[in-house]
Amino acid sequence: MTIENTIVQHIQKAVLSLYATDIQLDSIVIQETRKEFEGQVTAVTFPFTRFSKKTPEQTGAEIGEYLKENLKEVADFNVIKGFLNLSIADSYWVDELLTSVHGQSFGQFPSNGQKVMVEYSSPNTNKPLHLGHVRNNLLGFSVAEILSANGYEVIKANLVNDRGIHICKSMLAWKLFGNGETPESSGLKGDHLVGKYYVIFDKEYKKQIETLISEGQTEDEAKKNAPVIKEAQEMLLKWESADQEVIDLWKMMNSWVYAGFDVTYKKLGVDFKKYYYESDTYLLGKDTIQEGLDKGVFFKKDDGSVWIDLTDDGLDQKLVLRADGTSVYITQDLGTAQLKYDDFKMDKSIYVVGNEQDYHFKVLFLILQKLGKSWANGLFHLSYGMVDLPSGKMKSREGTVVDADELMDDMIQTAQERTEELGKVDGFTEEEKKDLYNMIGLGALKFFLLKVEPKKRLLFDPNESIDFQGHTGPFIQYTHARICSVLAKADYKNKISDNYSNVLTILEKDLIVNLAKYPDVISSAAREYSPAHIANYVFELAKLFNKFYHEESILKAEDPQVRNFRLDLAAATAKTINKAMKLLGISVPSRM
Numbered sequence: 001m002t003i004e005n006t007i008v009q010h011i012q013k014a015v016l017s018l019y020a021t022d023i024q025l026d027s028i029v030i031q032e033t034r035k036e037f038e039g040q041v042t043a044v045t046f047p048f049t050r051f052s053k054k055t056p057e058q059t060g061a062e063i064g065e066y067l068k069e070n071l072k073e074v075a076d077f078n079v080i081k082g083f084l085n086l087s088i089a090d091s092y093w094v095d096e097l098l099t100s101v102h103g104q105s106f107g108q109f110p111s112n113g114q115k116v117m118v119e120y121s122s123p124n125t126n127k128p129l130h131l132g133h134v135r136n137n138l139l140g141f142s143v144a145e146i147l148s149a150n151g152y153e154v155i156k157a158n159l160v161n162d163r164g165i166h167i168c169k170s171m172l173a174w175k176l177f178g179n180g181e182t183p184e185s186s187g188l189k190g191d192h193l194v195g196k197y198y199v200i201f202d203k204e205y206k207k208q209i210e211t212l213i214s215e216g217q218t219e220d221e222a223k224k225n226a227p228v229i230k231e232a233q234e235m236l237l238k239w240e241s242a243d244q245e246v247i248d249l250w251k252m253m254n255s256w257v258y259a260g261f262d263v264t265y266k267k268l269g270v271d272f273k274k275y276y277y278e279s280d281t282y283l284l285g286k287d288t289i290q291e292g293l294d295k296g297v298f299f300k301k302d303d304g305s306v307w308i309d310l311t312d313d314g315l316d317q318k319l320v321l322r323a324d325g326t327s328v329y330i331t332q333d334l335g336t337a338q339l340k341y342d343d344f345k346m347d348k349s350i351y352v353v354g355n356e357q358d359y360h361f362k363v364l365f366l367i368l369q370k371l372g373k374s375w376a377n378g379l380f381h382l383s384y385g386m387v388d389l390p391s392g393k394m395k396s397r398e399g400t401v402v403d404a405d406e407l408m409d410d411m412i413q414t415a416q417e418r419t420e421e422l423g424k425v426d427g428f429t430e431e432e433k434k435d436l437y438n439m440i441g442l443g444a445l446k447f448f449l450l451k452v453e454p455k456k457r458l459l460f461d462p463n464e465s466i467d468f469q470g471h472t473g474p475f476i477q478y479t480h481a482r483i484c485s486v487l488a489k490a491d492y493k494n495k496i497s498d499n500y501s502n503v504l505t506i507l508e509k510d511l512i513v514n515l516a517k518y519p520d521v522i523s524s525a526a527r528e529y530s531p532a533h534i535a536n537y538v539f540e541l542a543k544l545f546n547k548f549y550h551e552e553s554i555l556k557a558e559d560p561q562v563r564n565f566r567l568d569l570a571a572a573t574a575k576t577i578n579k580a581m582k583l584l585g586i587s588v589p590s591r592m
Contacts, residue, residue: 318363
């Protein structure tokens with residue numbers, strides 16, 4: 001039980017004892033004490049004045065006295081207007097809180113019996129992953145880890161877009177211009193090789209459009225009549241009719257891409273429990289459409305197309321099945337949502353998809369609710385903003401995409417240069433150096449992308465992200481390594497301080513109080529699906545430890561009891577930094 005829960009229960013007893021009124025626990029409002037006032041926990045006393053018939057200040061003083069007399073954890077109190085600020089006893093922070101922080105289960109909630117699916121990545125098999133995909137993957141992975149820490153059973157899912165005209169464009173370009181090139185013969189990763197032919201298609205398409213325009217066609221006519229786009233459309237029709245030659249080409253090129261994706265995912269540190277493929281799901285949803293027609297949720301137009309009218313909900317009319325009976329995106333998304341629920345019966349399903357799809361998911365979730373799907377209220381679109389570089393927005397079809405593999409390699413190279421400049425690798429073997437540069441470079445990338453609230457668009461600055469003194473991953477990693485160095489010098493193994501009776505210094509108490517917040521931070525990060533809560537918490541924790549390190553001696557403390565206590569406090573901080581960073585998918589070094 002947290003100190004906040006204990007205080008709430010005793011405030012309930014205080015009101016009953018002082019004012020003969022039994023109040024509900026959820027009516028008691030407590031919050032963190034503001035920094036300019038003394039105390040750690042603040043109770044709002046205004047609601048109790050109707051029972052006490054006294055001013056908020058008098059009421060707060062009476063409840064404060066009751067708590068001080070009846071709750072050993074409350075050492076003192078002060079009242080500012082209608083706010084009762086409680087100072088928690090040093091003994092609580094030392095004996096209970098610090099001991100719990102050292103426990104393996106600190107920050108890991110017991111099972112809540114609920115199941116959640118987090119669907120992320122959703123790549124196209126016509127190009128490698130880029131910077132936008134990196135944010136998507138890191139968000140999805142981190143949210144899944146945070147939910148797992150909150151007691152959920154988590155299914156990490158990846159819906160792969162492996163069919164459609166965009167896939168056929170790469171296939172056709174390889175067939176026309178590839179001369180049998182393979183990843184082995186070219187030395188390229190499979191996803192890079194296929195992406196190369198997607199770009200080649202686009203260049204050839206533009207060239208043909210220009211030719212047709214010069215021959216007198218309008219731009220719209222030229223776009224429709226360019227031979228290469230007609231061939232791609234024909235190839236898609238052949239794929240849908242299971243033409244063996246096209247299917248074999250599709251399987252071969254997709255296998256190249258999957259091998260490339262696996263390398264990128266491994267380097268990025270993300271994983272999946274379940275893969276769904278659009279080639280398996282694109283025909284799903286037609287049963288759902290019929291169900292909607294039977295229930296009167298959908299209606300048919302004269303041409304036979306099926307629609308839903310969402311104008312009363314502030315949206316518009318939405319096509320859900322074409323007149324020729326073929327699916328649109330919403331059709332297969334309806335079917336896939338049902339398939340996912342049938343597979344796992346999860347309580348919640350989170351779609352990690354960019355904010356350009358906000359409207360689509362509003363429509364999808366609303367349709368499922370109108371169809372009476374009991375699980376539809378558990379659906380959530382984790383909408384996130386795009387990522388820009390200082391050089392501008394990315395455009396993959398023009399071959400100027402910020403490639404995920406190249407970006408990671410650049411970050412690792414920059415980490416190496418910065419680390420060597422600062423002389424932080426003396427005594428490291430070559431293998432240890434390589435591991436450290438990977439840890440710092442990828443940590444910098446991940447932290448920079450996750451410290452910003454998902455809904456915000458962000459500008460990724462590689463140089464800023466790798467600053468050892470800034471609001472960065474490397475700063476936190478360096479702090480962890482610093483603590484480990486102190487502990488190594490002391491030959492510290494396990495918690496060594498018991499029955500610590502000294503009065504805590506301000507910084508010691510601040511550090512313990514900050515550690516105490518970690519479980520609540522995990523809970524808020526899970527409620528809001530925001531790794532930024534974790535990222536910003538662990539940065540503040542690292543910053544506070546550095547202040548403590550510079551102002552309070554650890555190894556040179558004259559009193560052995562103080563030294564041992566501070567070693568315990570440092571070790572608890574390192575453990576919490578490690579756990580928090582792990583939820584972001586970031587490793588921390590023990591030395592650097």
